[in-house]
Amino acid sequence: MRALVTGAAGFVGQWTCQALLRDGWAVTGAALEGIPSSGTLSADDRARVDWVAGDLRDDSVLESLLDRRPDAILH
Numbered sequence: 001m002r003a004l005v006t007g008a009a010g011f012v013g014q015w016t017c018q019a020l021l022r023d024g025w026a027v028t029g030a031a032l033e034g035i036p037s038s039g040t041l042s043a044d045d046r047a048r049v050d051w052v053a054g055d056l057r058d059d060s061v062l063e064s065l066l067d068r069r070p071d072a073i074l075h
Contacts, residue, residue, distance in 0.1 A: 003070055004030065008027075025072075
C-alpha cells in the first residue's frame with residue numbers, strides 16, 4: 001500500500017509517517033523544505049520515506065504526487 005502524507009516534515013506528519021512505515025506502507029512525504037533534519041523520525045525512517053519538496057498549491061508538484069497513485073492521502 002502507498003500513502004502520501006502532506007506536511008510530512010511537521011510534528012504530526014512525522015508521527016504519521018512513522019506509524020505508516022511500521023505498518024508496512026510505502027510512504028511519500030510531501031513537505032515545503034523536503035527532508036526534515038530532526039524530529040520524531042529516526043534517521044532510518046527518514047531514509048525510508050520518499051521525500052518530495054514543494055508547495056501543494058503548485059500544480060506541477062501536486063500532479064507529480066498524484067502520479068504516484070497513492071492508496072491513501074493524509075494531511
